[in-house]
Amino acid sequence: MKRRDFFRIVAASGAATAAGGCQGGVEHILPLVVPNEQIVPGVASWFATVCRECPAGCGVLARNREGRVVKLEGNPDHPVNTGALCVRGQAALQRLYHPDRFSGPQRRDGAALQPATWEDALGLVASRIRELRAGGRGGAVALVTHLESGSLAALMDRWVQALGARPRVTYEPFGHEALRAASRQVFGRDAIPYYAFDQAEVVLSFGADFVETWLSNVNHARDFARMHGFRGGRAGTFIHVEPRQSITAANADEWIRNAPGTEGLLALAVLRSLVDQGLADRRFAEAVAGVDVARVAEQSGVPAETIRHIAEVFGHARPGLAVGGGAAVTGTNATATLAAVHLLNAAVGAVGRTVRFGPDSAYGQVTPFADVARLVEAMRRGEIAVLLLGPDVDPAFTLPAGLNFAEAAGRVPLVVSFTNAPNETTRLAHLILPATHWLESWGDYSPREGVLGLLQPTMAPVRDALPFGDALLRVARGVLGTEEGQGPLPWPTFEAYLRSRWEPLVGDRWGAALQQGGVWRETPAATVRARVAPVDPGPPALQGEGLTLLPYPSFRFYDGRSAGASWLHEAPDTMTQAVWDAFVEVPAETAARLGIAPGDLVRVTSPQGAIELPAYVSPTLHPSAVAIPVGHRYAPYHVGRYVSAPPTPMNPVALLGGAVDEASGGLAYLAVKVTLAPTGARRPLAILQATHDQDDRELAQHVDLAAAREQALRGAREPHALPSMYPPQQYPGYRWGMAIDVDLCLGCQACVVACQAENNVPVVGKAQAAYGRQLHWLRVERWAEGEPTHPTNLFLPMLCVHCEVAPCEPVCPVFAAYRTEEGLNGQVYNRCVGTRYCGNNCPYHVRRFNWYTYEWPEPLSVQLNPDVAVRQLGVMEKCTMCIQRIIAGKDRARDEGRPVRDGDIMTACQQTCPTQAITFGNLKDDGSEVSRLQHSPRAYGVLEELGTRPSVLHLRKVVRQHA
Amino acid sequence: MSTAVERRSPTFADVNRDVIRTLAPPGQLYYAWMSLIGLLLACGILAWTFQIWVGMGAAGKRTPQMWAMYITTFVFWIGIGHAGTLISAILYLFRARWRTSIYRAAEAMTIFAVMTAGLFPLIHAGRMWYAYFLLPYVNQRDLWPNFRSPLVWDVFAISTYLSISTVFFIVGLIPDVAALRDASTGWRRRLYGMLSLGWEGSYEQWRHYRRAYGLFAALATPLVLSVHSVVSWDFAMALVPGWHSTLFAPFFVDGAIFSGFAMVLVLILPMRRFFGLDAYITDRHLDAMAKLVLVTSLVLTYFYVCEIFTAWYSGDHFERASLFWKVTASYAWALWLMYFCNCVAPLVLFWKRARTSPGWLFGVSVLILIGMWFERFNIIVPSLARDFYPYTWGLYVPSVADTTIVVGSFAWFFLLFLGFIKLMPSVSVVEVKETIPAPVKEGAHAGHH
Secondary structure: OOHHHHHHHHHHHHHHHHHHOOOOOHHHOOOOOOOHHHOOOOOOEEEEEEOOOOOOOOEEEEEEEOOEEEEEEEOOOOOOOOOOOOHHHHHHHHHHOOOOOOOOOEEEEOOEEEEOOHHHHHHHHHHHHHHHHHOOOHHHEEEEEOOOOOHHHHHHHHHHHHHOOOOOEEOOOOOOHHHHHHHHHHHOOOOOOEEOHHHOOEEEEEOOOOOOOOOOHHHHHHHHHHHHOOEOOEOOEEEEEOOOOOHHHHOOOEEEOOOOOOHHHHHHHHHHHHHHOOOOOHHHHHHHOOOOHHHHHHHHOOOHHHHHHHHHHHHOOOOEEEEEOOHHHOOOOHHHHHHHHHHHHHHOOOEOOOEEOOOOEHHHHOOOHHHHHHHHHHHHOOOOOEEEEOOOOOHHHHOOHHHOHHHHHOOOOEEEEOOOOOOOOOOOOOEEOOEOOHHHOOEEEEEEOOEEEEEOOOOOOOOOOEOHHHHHHHHHHHHHOOOOOOOOOOOOOHHHHHHHHHHHHHHHHHHHHHHHOEEEOOOOOOOOOOOOOOOOOOOOOOEOOOEEEEEEEEOOOEOOOOOOOHHHHHOOOOOOOEEOOOOEEEEHHHHHHHOOOOOEEEEEEEOOEEEEEEEEEEOOOOOOEEEEEEOOOOOOOOEOOOEOOOOOOOOHHHHOOOOEEOOOOEEOOOOEEEEEEEEEEEOOOEEOOOOOOOOOOOOOOEEEHHHHHHHHHHOOOOOOOOOOOOOOOOOOOOOEEEEEEOOOOOOOOHHHHHHHHHOOOOOOOHHHHHOOOOOOOOEEEEEEEOOOOOOEEEEEEEOOOOOOOOOHHHHOOOOOEEEOOOOOEEEOHHHOOOOOHHHHHOOOOOOEEOOOOOOOOOOHHHHOOOOOOOOOOOOEEOOOOOHHHHHHHHHHHHHOOOOOOOOOOOOHHHHHOOOOOEEEEEOOOOOOHHHHHHOOOOEEOOOHHHOOOOOEEEEOEEEOOOO | OOHHHHHOOOOHHHHHHHHHHOOOOOOHHHHHHHHHHHHHHHHHHHHHHHHHHHOHHHOOOOOOOOOOHHHHHHHHHHHHHHHHHHHHHHHHHOOOHHHOOOHHHHHHHHHHHHHHHHHHHHHHOOOHHHHHHHOOOOOOOOOOOOOOOHHHHHHHHHHHHHHHHHHHHHHHHHHHHHHHHHHOOHHHHHHHHHHOOOOOOOHHHHHHHHHHHHHHHHHHHHHHHHHHHHHHHHHHOOOOOOOOOOOHHHHHHHHHHHHHHHHHHHHHHHHHHHHOOOOOOOHHHHHHHHHHHHHHHHHHHHHHHHHHHHHHHOOOHHHHHHHHHHHHOOOHHHHHHHHHHHHHHHHHHHOHHHHHOHHHHHHHHHHHHHHHHHHHHHHHHHHHHOOOOHHHOOOOOOOHHHHHHHHHHHHHHHHHHHHHHHHOOOOOHHHHHHHOOOOOOOOOOOOOO
């Protein structure tokens, strides 16, 4: 070989390795559905798939650049989320590129894990099952996965049948079993209905956190915004009953703080009041004959007058919608509570209109918690010999401490986890067979009847991983000793099985279905009739003494499966604005009594155990309760780098005994009372917002509904013009601007993480964030007004408002901050010297400084958007209004020989917003949506009295004096 | 320090002897001080290196205090740099004869203070290696600095001030170094020879020298007012409540003179003691400087009252809230310390004994320096802590690195100054001689001339 040839080969293979990322050769990078020649360097390919961060099953478009996915967006064609994604969906990429992902199969050797080959690992599982079957103990094989509703579920059923294993368990920590049981009880239909929030005029929620995690949060948020947002003088009403002011509660026109566990009683009292006021079908009087409104008022702490008022508002709604069943209020009386809510819906004629059976939710297929508990019991008795835990299934973290899963797992000879990054369960597993991430996998998922979403690999696996379905097929072949194409499971791969199942459905339109992200069909509505019978949602059984514990699902981490993403830890919990650390919300009264100050480390003790968490003193929480978010945990790469290791688990399920709502078999999260004791230590929380009090600065503004109607009739807003000595700025081409509707913002933080993903915004960690050095270009502020115990909350998304007269520009000595001809406030990183004068002079403090060189632990750096510069140490940065998207949009328009049209360009924050609160566009085009909104009488510029003339205007929130 | 020395006017011979004595090889105490200073400076340099290496995060800055101790100390040193030129130029033009024995030390202080201050924009910049972007150098991209930015004005103001005061200083030194040249040997002779620019003391040279000196004095005079005005516009031109005020230029100039004189006193009093210069730096000198300190203190108090009054009278919510918070909350201690040091402590100078007592004067001057450092701190840190946007309100906490760098800057200044007093005549031989009676023959009537 000549020297020259040698170098050529070295260079070529080096390039291939570099392009291929961490694992695998270059030819595997691209998913098979797109031929290689279609990939143009510098041009993104988009792949439609389905988000699997929770069972809601939103459609996703993955933006693939040069073989690697760099951004996720909602699939606008998908009926569940129509283009939006929540905070967890946006952050899913960080689990794809999780630095802790296993590099391949692992086998436990004492405390350590040793790498294994797929043949050995799968062979081991197969031989073990074969032995069991030979011994007639096939039933000792248990398969547990999260909710799967498509081909994988069907395959697993076949697998279990072919191998004679135990019936598979579909484990979801938030399984909504009670909702299903209540439907069975009231309507005789064993299903969870579809809730059409957008069709309602009044929404009455009994603890359902539907803009956070309940059922399908993106779908509900979008529909809720349609129903509740002020439009054309009309706006729906939302009343929320919950002991804690959750994000959902904060969005209510009227938040009613009840005693924990009295939601069902209140629902019945409202029904009773409806009947009494003649607003409901007389038929339902029978169900509430024994209900005494005054007594309920006493038990729940909600005045009888309020109950009557709710009934009046709800009864007059055309139609109304009552929902219930958030995990935090799911007690041992959950089924009765939800039966009462169902009756309420039936009584006002909401069933069939806003509560629709027919498109039943996939949640109905979840195995009730009681059966999961039975499996754990069987494990403890030694009846289980092989336990297969599907991808992300983490019972050691999510099951109540009372079940003592770890101890039970110790009695299982072979625990196999298919999770691809370390978690509490992989620590117990004997064998780890990392499954491909859902962005690397084939599959399908149907979140509700009529919506069949398709998953396809959007890129080659980051690490050596095997699709879960493939692993099952290979194990089955090993057990049965069959060849490919034969036996009960003849398919060589899961992809082949998927195709065979979709063949009759789509025929030759497979490609189109893939492109669309699935297939949507109308489903016939099922008519149901309520069985009117008294229900008794008496007080839930609570174990222990002290304050009632409300463990609520975190909107950032769900049950903990999303918590590996550092973006989510750094996106603040909207209500507390705390990042990274978990906390226990202590009511102000209790805190004062026990001498607990914010940030004090508090020992929370239940009959099951104790955990230590820093206190967040809450003025709004019901005095008889404490609340802890579920799902808080750190990935190994977080600890030390971003945050220090907590001394105890942070998940409140460690305090639960595992009490069950008998009627449904669902886990009662509202089941224990706890005592609090300050430990004397401190662990101050990193809270990004200095105060929730605006100090009369009118940053977030609101207007009364009546006034908003009147203004809407009167017409456009008066432009806020201060006299100026200078001629107005000229914009030869476009002038970009934004309108953000505070009335629509629910505080879900999706935009914050979308911006972080799009613009290569680094993560700084707890200590730096606590010291005001977080780098978010966009933040969602919470401002509280009125009574501290019962505040009106305003969520204000704040980003660079691209002032026309920008205070940051004249002070920059080197023109790093300058005004573009298109009305943007530019920032030239290469020119920036880092005097930080602009940061001082920006009254909004939206400019961010690179205090350090920030790093993206490998392979998270692969996610970096190639269209956006990664900023150097010592430079200032801020929102660019996604300049890279503006340029791409203009390029596209130029190629097509036309000007940019309204809606061509969407910023990352706008794109993901479930409520479409953010609108971007050309202010020079009078016909554009953003121009229309900026002329709305509700429009105002934050701090515009300073003469900054923001290009981003906000629209006032519309509030109601009385709900 | 015999009473005889104080009573008797020094003769020309005394002047020569006393001044040259200050340049004698230093003692152990001097080396002890120099070692301590060298150590602190080394720590400062180390801290700066560390900060450049890891980034500005090493300093305690944050949102909202993007500026903190570095700019505080920068403005402090610029302020210190004011007294020298004031004494040498303005007092020269006004023919205030008491300046003669102190102006040399004051001028040196000015230059060293500006040299110290000049470091801070570099220390402060996130990418100090690109600080030259602020200079209007010719480049192929036609990129210029932003002449609207007060930071660019700073660059011009400070570099002008530094160059004029350096030239002024060097010109003033010429006759003295010539005298030293004639009295010294070795490298000192070469150095003095170079600096004396061939001075022979001819009539022609004296004529030119006087002309030039007066001209430079006239040139330097407006700079005394302009430099600190420009520095004050760093703040006044910004929007921040507590900064955005037309009061700032005179307010800063007065504060600068005030702190500058305090620093002159802090430097001169020990010098007088250790070098036995009581005959040249007499109580009359101290009294005159103390009176200036007292006047500037009273003026400063007036400005403080104005500042508070305008904040209140404006009715502006942000100004009022900012003021109220500064006076009552987290950083209130710094504000009240400043009021005490700058407004209350100097009042003892109404008492004549205090004005002429080195102990009292030294104590008051040190307090004033502390007070004036905190004045700049109070303008920068608490104002930013509570500006327009409550979301980002927060408190600045100094870090080890930025504290060490600030301490190191003091070490740097004293290193320069201590070096200077052993290298150059710290009392002007020529000008002091001008103020004392010309020597006459032994036995002649003392009252002659």
